Every structure is written in structure tokens, then in C-alpha cells.
Amino acid sequence: DQQVKQNSPSLSVQEGRISILNCDYTNSMFDYFLWYKKYPAEGPTFLISISSIKDKNEDGRFTVFLNKSAKHLSLHIVPSQPGDSAVYFCAASGRLVRGSQGNLIFGKGTKLSVKP
């Protein structure tokens, strides 16, 4: 059973508009969340993270929002640029999550296409 879910396999956005990528999780013991970005033929690279003690973390054009009661987080990219086109993975961890040893658990990814 998937503990981290990205229900939208793909998203298409116009350049300059906002991109919103969503992620849901099932285990309330997760306490740290990360977003990774992956270009074709490359490995995933870290983008931004958020601890469960916060509900928002911002880094330039990228903002991650965490709604613990809904077990939901989202990544906002404003404004979107063609270079943002990539697959975005949501990941979660929690030292008290049984069976995970505190390691990252990834969603399946959302492919973002930003059209000029």
C-alpha cells in the first residue's frame, strides 16, 4: 500500500503561470517531507523540504505547503518556466515510521510540462 501518493501523473502549465503539484500521505508519523526534481537521463535532485513543525517553506520561486490535518502537501512554482519541465517526486520520512528506519519513501512522481 502506497504511503506517499502523487495522484496526478502529469501536469501541463503555461509559462509564467503557477504550477501546483500535490502529494498525499497516509502515515501520520511522517515528520519530514521533501521534493525532488528529475530531468531525463539524470538522477533526482533535491529541491525543497519542510518539517512537520512548519506549514510553509519558501525558496525563491518554490514554496511547499504542508497541511498536517489533511495529510497533504503541495509544491507551488511561481512563475513557472520552461526549464521547470521535469518529473517531481514527493518524499516523506519519519524516524518512528515502522519498517522505514527513517528512510525516505517516495511517491510515483508527477511530470510537469511548462509550455512557452
Place this chain on the structure above:
Amino acid sequence: DAGVIQSPRHEVTEMGQEVTLRCKPISGHNSLFWYRQTMMRGLELLIYFNNNVPIDDSGMPEDRFSAKMPNASFSTLKIQPSEPRDSAVYFCASSLAHGSRGSYGYTFGSGTRLTVV
């Protein structure tokens, strides 16, 4: 640092052949992870090592898969015999501490694209 280095970048092999994927983690990192990426299942954790010791191999799909980490700077993932359904991109990642959740999490290699025909 050159980052996590994986080889080969691409591997095409015939069904039944042995395949060996290689990984050199970032110097100083003490945890190493092998992932497989497919369209259907996304990023799956196959096995991870902490201080060169395999901690959890529950993600290894079958006995045909094996992984070793003979020292802190090298790991292999072997498939013997390989099957077409093993075709995927295999990533190696390393991190500084077991279950590290620092600002940067894991550092991934560029992956090995395996095609079994």
C-alpha cells in the same frame, strides 16, 4: 566531489545473462541505497546499506537480485539471470547518516538504464 557515480549509464543485455551495476557513493557518506524506477511503480527502494552492512533488502524483488558493498566507496547490484521485466532505470543514492533528513536528503547518481531483450 563528483557526486554519486554509477556505471554503466546504459546496459543492453539478453535474457538470461548476468548484469552487474556499479555505484561509487559520495566520500564520507555512510548510507547507500539502490532504487529502481519504472512507470508503474515509480521509485522503489530495493536495498540499503549503513556502514557497508545491508540493513533492509525487503525491496529486492527476487533471489535473482543481489547487492554487495565490500567497502565504503563501492557497491554492486547484480541480476542473475536477467529477465525482460527487469528493464528499468536503476539509481544509487547515498546520504551522510542513516535515515538522514538533512536539508539535502539523499544524493542520487545519474542512473543505469537497463534493457533486457
